[in-house]
Amino acid sequence: xxxSQAALPRVFLQAGRDRRVALGHPWxxxxxxxxxxxAKALPPGSLATLHRVDGKPLGLGTFNPHTLIAFRxxxxxxxxxxxxxxxxxxxxxxxxxxxTLFDAPFYRVVHAEGDGLPxxxxxxxxxxxxxQINTAGMQALTDxxxxxxxxxxxxxxxxxxxxxxxxxxxxxxxxxxxxxxxIDDAIMVREGGCCFFADVLAGQKTGWFFDQRDxxxxxxxxxxxxxxxxxxxxxxxxxxxxxxxxxxxxxGVDSSEPALHLARRAAAANGVEHLCAFRRADAFTELExxxxxxxxxxxxxxxxxxxxKSRKDLASGLRGYRKLARLAAPLVAPQGFLxxxxxxxxVEPDALLSEIVHGISSAARSGRIIHEGRxxxxxxxxxxxxETSYLKWAILQxx
Ligand code: SAH
Numbered sequence: 001x002x003x004s005q006a007a008l009p010r011v012f013l014q015a016g017r018d019r020r021v022a023l024g025h026p027w028x029x030x031x032x033x034x035x036x037x038x039a040k041a042l043p044p045g046s047l048a049t050l051h052r053v054d055g056k057p058l059g060l061g062t063f064n065p066h067t068l069i070a071f072r073x074x075x076x077x078x079x080x081x082x083x084x085x086x087x088x089x090x091x092x093x094x095x096x097x098x099x100t101l102f103d104a105p106f107y108r109v110v111h112a113e114g115d116g117l118p119x120x121x122x123x124x125x126x127x128x129x130x131x132q133i134n135t136a137g138m139q140a141l142t143d144x145x146x147x148x149x150x151x152x153x154x155x156x157x158x159x160x161x162x163x164x165x166x167x168x169x170x171x172x173x174x175x176x177x178x179x180x181x182x183i184d185d186a187i188m189v190r191e192g193g194c195c196f197f198a199d200v201l202a203g204q205k206t207g208w209f210f211d212q213r214d215x216x217x218x219x220x221x222x223x224x225x226x227x228x229x230x231x232x233x234x235x236x237x238x239x240x241x242x243x244x245x246x247x248x249x250x251x252g253v254d255s256s257e258p259a260l261h262l263a264r265r266a267a268a269a270n271g272v273e274h275l276c277a278f279r280r281a282d283a284f285t286e287l288e289x290x291x292x293x294x295x296x297x298x299x300x301x302x303x304x305x306x307x308x309k310s311r312k313d314l315a316s317g318l319r320g321y322r323k324l325a326r327l328a329a330p331l332v333a334p335q336g337f338l339x340x341x342x343x344x345x346x347v348e349p350d351a352l353l354s355e356i357v358h359g360i361s362s363a364a365r366s367g368r369i370i371h372e373g374r375x376x377x378x379x380x381x382x383x384x385x386x387e388t389s390y391l392k393w394a395i396l397q398x399x
Contacts, residue, residue, distance in 0.1 A: 040065050223250075
């Protein structure tokens with residue numbers, strides 16, 4: 001793509017609106033930008049330079065006049081060239097961090113703004129990359145991006161999971177395509193000495209939740225010698241790691257039969273299928289049923305999908321976490337553990353904890369908080385975008 005400086009359109013911030021960007025924030029909102037006829041006419045996702053009202057350049061990035069987060073900076077150097085080499089450089093920097101953090105090639109290798117690549121998520125399952133493009137800006141760079149992924153990672157297969165709901169707000173339609181190689185089966189993922197299977201074409205999100213690695217590292221040894229219930233078990237991450245770490249029995253519940261199929265396959269591949277039972281049910285209904293049957297577990301894990309999809313459902317979503325804690329707490333044996341996570345962007349960690357505490361209190365249980373955590377470090381957070389740190393979780397021991 002030709003984006004020599006002279007060819008790039010210029011986008012202007014309104015008077016007095018440059019301070020946040022100048023201090024390091026990577027976004028400018030549409031109501032801070034002068035959206036005149038020229039700006040409005042730019043194709044969504046155009047490369048552009050961003051300027052103060054007096055013309056001083058603040059950087060270079062992508063611009064979409066039709067969305068709230070209208071300008072996303074790629075570089076503070078307005079004369080930078082955004083091309084295959086630029087993208088490969090950013091990807092390599094992100095890769096180097098993962099290689100420092102992990103000893104095997106299974107991780108989120110690019111986490112959007114956290115890695116200086118707004119609008120791009122990319123998971124690495126050894127030679128298979130599962131990328132998700134969420135902005136018109138990154139979409140416009142797709143060809144250079146695919147070449148850059150080749151340069152930095154030499155994958156044999158690349159899947160574009162461009163089916164996230166976030167794309168609609170950027171005016172993008174959804175699709176899943178194989179940009180390189182082929183996919184004949186679920187893809188193997190290694191974590192914590194176990195292997196798992198990810199459906200990278202049709203599974204939830206990218207097929208595997210790397211974000212819960214740290215939580216699984218803590219839960220697995222806690223379950224040794226005890227029992228574990230995982231009520232949104234997906235492909236068996238918590239459940240199979242617990243069984244492999246010495247849990248004497250594990251029950252996984254999920255509403256998705258394809259996810260359960262992969263969980264059973266993971267249990268078998270790790271030689272723990274005799275310890276694991278996976279069944280399809282609604283998590284809330286199953287928690288109530290198990291409580292009536294007086295079953296108790298050393299650990300109950302609940303890692304549901306986002307209950308709060310936007311600010312307007314914050315109150316009802318928070319009630320969902322409270323209800324989950326209230327229904328899960330009775331199933332935790334005395335001195336056992338309750339793990340609850342929220343992947344809702346709009347839920348603050350303290351708010352989640354407060355709902356969990358209310359929930360266990362309504363179930364007439366008391367206890368103590370022993371761990372609070374966030375997404376694993378292959379999900380780095382841009383220093384000026386703390387709100388993009390979506391995942392939070394807590395583990396409580398109950399009396
Ligand atoms: N903890 C998992 C990820 C959970 S993702 C891991 O570490 O891999 C959320 C899961 O909740 C999905 O698998 C989805 O199928 C399931 N789910 C959504 N609604 C549900 C419901 N009402 N009851 C049970 N499972 C549900």
